Amino acid sequence: MSDPRTLPRLALALLLAACSGGKAPSGAAAGAGSGLADLMKARNLSEADVQAALKTYTPTGRHDDYVMFASGGHSGQVIVIGLPSMRILKYIAVFTPEPWQGWGYGGEEGQKVLDEGTRFGHAIRWADTHHPALSETAGDYDGQFLFIGDKANPRLAVIDLRDFSTKQIVTTELIGSDHGAAFVTPNTDYVIEPSQYPTPLGGAYADVKEFNEKYRGVAIFWKFDRAKGRLDPARSFAVELPPYMQDLSDAGKLDSDGWAFFNSIDTERAYGGDQEGNPPLESGASQNDMDYLHVVNWKKAEEVAAAGKVDTIAGMRVIRLPTAIAEGILYFIPEPKSPHGVDVTPDGKDIVVGGKLDTHGTVYSFANIKKLIDAKKFDGKDPYGVPILPFKEAIRGQVELGLGPLHTQYDDKGFAYTSLFLESAVAKWSVKDLKVVQKVSTHFNIGHLSTAGGDTIHPEGKYLVAMNKWALDRFTPVGPLLPQNFQLIDLAGAGGQMELLYDLPIPLGEPHYAQIIKADKLKPLQVYPPGTDPATMQKAQYAVDGGKERVERNGKDVHVYMTAIRSHFTPDLIRVKQGDQVHVHLTNLEQAYDATHGFAINSYNINESIEPGEHTDVDFVADRAGVFPMYCTEFCSALHLEMAGYLLVEPAR
C-alpha cells in the first residue's frame, strides 16, 4: 500500500467492485468506493473515463514519461508538452519575438538570431513552423538539438536542448518557401529542407507563364556541425528539381541510409490564374492521377558537390538538374492521388506514402527501388529528363486504409499508424501484412500524428498524439477562432487496442508535426554556469562578477556593468545623457534553481529574461530624455516589487 504505483490500481479495483456487484462493498473500501461513485455520477463519467483519467493524471511533483516537441504553427515557436499528462511545459521562442524569454526585446542574443532570418533586407518577425526534427545519433533521438522549419519564409532554426533556446536561424534566398523541413539524416549530418512552391531560383523574376522553363524547386541539404551546434551554409548544398511542389521529406535509414525521399504535388505544373482563363490552382493540381515520389541519393550528391560540379546561386551550391540526372542522384516513382506523407519504416526497408484523395497507403520497397535503379529499368522520363521507375515494380504493396490517408508513424511491435484526414481517424495496420487491425476516431480532421520515437529506428509506441485541425464542439466556445485539438491515444489500451485518453487544446498557432522523446533522454541544464552567454554557451565577454559592477563612459558610449541577485540590480540607477549609446551588460549572479530575473525599461521596448547564471547585453540609444523606471519582470522574492531602479536620461542642452 505504501507504493504509490499501487494506488491507481486500488482505485480501479474499488471502482470495479462498486460497478459490478451492484451491492455496496463494506468497510473502509465502501467509503472510498462510493466516494468515487458519487464523483463519477456528479461529473457524469464512465468507467472508461476514470481509467483514462488514471492513465493521464500526474500528481503534483510527478514528472512526465515523455516529452513532445510540437511545431507552434504560425506562432513561429515550438511547444513542449509532457506526456501522458498533456501539460504544456514551455513555448520555446524561435522565429517570433517573445517577451517572457526576452526574445527580441532588446537582448543582443535574441536580436542577433532573429536578424539571421532576414530575407531580401526584410526583418521577418513571424513564421509558419511546420516540422520539428530532433537530432539523431545512429538513427535514434539523442536529445541534443531540435530543428524546425518555417514554411512561409523558408528558414530553419536550431534549438539547443541544453537550455531549450534557439541558437541559429538560417535561410537562403535561393527559394521562396519550404514545407518538408526539417528532417534529419540518421546521424544528423544534414538537415533537409526542400522548397515547396516553385519560383525562379535566387529571388529572380520571371512571369508565371514561364513556369515550366524558369521556375524550379530544390532540395537543400544543410550541413550540421554538431561540435559547434550550428548549421554551416558554406558546407551545405542543394539539388535542383523540376518545378513541382515538393512536399514532405524523410531520410532513409539502415538499408536506405544515404537516400532521401520527397513527395511532390502539382506535377501538372498548374499555377492558378483563375482570372486568366486557367483552372484554380487546386483544381489544376488535381488533374493527374499521380505525382512523383522523388528519390535522392544524397551521399552521391555530397560527393558531386564536393567535386565542385555546382553552380552557386544566392550563396548556395546548387547541383543543377542535368548534373543530378547524369550523376544518378535523382529518380522519380509515380505516387497516387495528391500524395502527402512520406515515412520511412523503422528498419529503413520501406517507404509509406499516403494520398489525400486516396483510400490506400502505398508501400514502396527500397530493395525494389535499388534494384530498378541498378538495372536502369525506367518507365521513361519526365519532361526534364528525370528517369521514372515503374510504379508497380517499385512497390511492395498497398494497404487499404480508409479515406484520405496522410501521415504514418510506427511502434515497436511492427504496426504503423496512419492519419486519415477525410475520415478523421487513425488506422493501425500491420507493416508486414498490409492489413488494418483497428481504427479510432479523432476530433476532427486529423493532420499529422506522432508516436513516441516514431521517426527512429527504435520506435517505442506507447503513446500516439493525433494533431487535429478542427476542434468544433470539443471545448468551451471561445469565439470564431478555435484552438487546435491534440488528442492523446494509448497504444496499449484494453486488449492492445488504441484508446483515446485526453484532449489538449492548443491555443496559439496551428501546429503541424511533433516528435516525442523519452524524457530521460533530455539532460537540460538547471542553471547556466556563472556569466554564460547562451549564444556561445561560454563565459560572456562582458560577464560581470559580483563586486565588479561599474559604469564606464567612453565618449557617447556608456557601458553599464550590472548584476542582478535577489532582489537588487547593481547599479540600480543608470545616469546617461540624451543621445548616449547605452550598453547594459547584465549578469544574473544567481545559481539557485528557477531564480530568474527580468529586466524591463519603461518606454524603450526592452524586456530581458536573465536566467540563473546567464549574462545578457542590452544596447539602446537613450534618445528620449526623462525618468524611466526599470524593474525585474519575473517574480523573484518577497521584495521582488522593490527590485527596481531608474534610467535617468538627462536632456541634451
Add this chain to the structure above:
Amino acid sequence: MSRDEGARAVAVAAALAGLACSRTTPSVRAAVADAPPRPAGCVAVDPGASLQAAIDAAPEGAALCLVPGRHAGPIRVSRRVTLWGPRAAAIVSGGGGTTVDIAADGAELLGVTVDGSGRRFDLLDAAVRVRGAGVRVEGVAIVRATFGILVEKSRGAAVRGNVVTGNPDATVGMRGDSIRLWETTDSLVERNQVLDGRDVVVWYSARNRIVHNLIARSRYGTHLMYSSDCEVAGNRYEADVVGAFIMYSHRVRVRGNVVVGAAASAEMGVGIKDSGDVTLERNGLVHAGIGLYLDGNPPPGEAVRIDGNAIRLCDAAVVFHAGATRVELTGNEIADNRVAVRVDGRGDALAVAWDGNYFDDYVGYDLDGDGIGDLPYELRSLSGELVGRYPNLAFFRGSPSLELTDAVTRLVPLLQPPTLLRDARPRMRPPRILESLP
C-alpha cells in the same frame, strides 16, 4: 434472442427480396442502353486502313463507320467527326498513351470497342479522353485500359450507355478511374455499366448528371468533390467500397439510388462531408458498414435533407462524425441494422430534425391508429468502451432501447446512457421504400 444471427439472416433475406445482392454477378437492369444506330451516309473504314488518316481526311461533320476488326490506335480526333462501329470493331492501343484522344467540339465516338491503353498512371493513359464541347461517347465498350473515359475541361458531354470494364485481377488501388469528369460542366453520365474499376470521379465539375448507371465492384461509386449543382440519381452501386461520396459540394440531389453490399475498408453507402443543400431522397442503402455518413455541418442557410430513404442491414445505419445540425431526417426506414445511429466523439443527434422515421426497435403504441406512434422514439447510446469491458452487453446491441437502458442500469449503475436522438412522430410501419426502387 430476436436479433441473433439466425434472425438477422432471415431479415437479410426479407430485405433483399427484389434486390440482387450477389457479389459476383451484378445486376444489369440499371444500365441497359440500345446500341447507337449506324449514321446515315457514313464512310466505311476497313481495319487495314489508317483510321487516323481517314479522320484527318474527313470533312467536318462527316461520319466514319468502322468495319469489324482491329483498328490501330492511338488516334487523335481533332475535327468534328463521328466514329461509329459495332462492338466487333475495336480501336486497339498501340501499347502506350491514350488510345482515343478526342479534342474537337461535337465529335462523337459510338458503339465501338476501345481495347487497351498505355499503363502509365502518372500520364493518365486512358481508353478515351475528351476535351471539347458537346462530345458524345456512347455505347462504347472499354476493356483492358488503365483509365476508362476521362472528360476534361469540357462542356455538354454525353457519356452514355458505355460498358467500362476494369481489371478484376488488380487490387482496387492498382486500377485507374473508370470515368472521370474534371473541370467539366453541364454533362451527362447515363446508363453506363462500370465494372471492376477504381472510381467514378466528378471533380471541380458543376451542373452534371450521373444517372441510371450501374457501378459495381469498384472503390468510390461516385465521388463528387467541389462539384455543385449535380444530380446523382437512379444509379445502382453494387459491392463498391463506397457508394457515393459528396465532398465540398452544394445543391446536390442524390435520388433513387441503390447502394448494396458495400463492404471493404470504408464500407460506406453514402457519405457527405462539408457540403450543403444536399438532398437524399428515396435511396436504398443496404448492407454497408456505415449506411449514411455525415461529416461536418452544412453552412448556415443550407441544409442536408435525408427523406424517405431505406437504410438496412448496416453495422451502423447513420453515423454523425462531426456535428449534427441543419440536418433533417424524415420518413426514413431504419431497420435491421446493428446500430441505428452512432455519434462519434460522444455527441448526440438531438439537434437533428427527426420526423416520421420508421425504427424497427420502436416499442410504443398507436392508440389513435394514425400510423404514428403515440410516444416519441428515443435512442440511447451504448458506448463501445462499455461493451469492450462488459462483453455481455454486446448481447443487447440492436435491441430495443428500453431493454438496453434497463440492462445498463442493472449492470453499470453509475452510468446513464445519454439520449442520442428523439423522433416525436415515429412511424409504426415501414414505408417499404426498397420495394419501390428499381
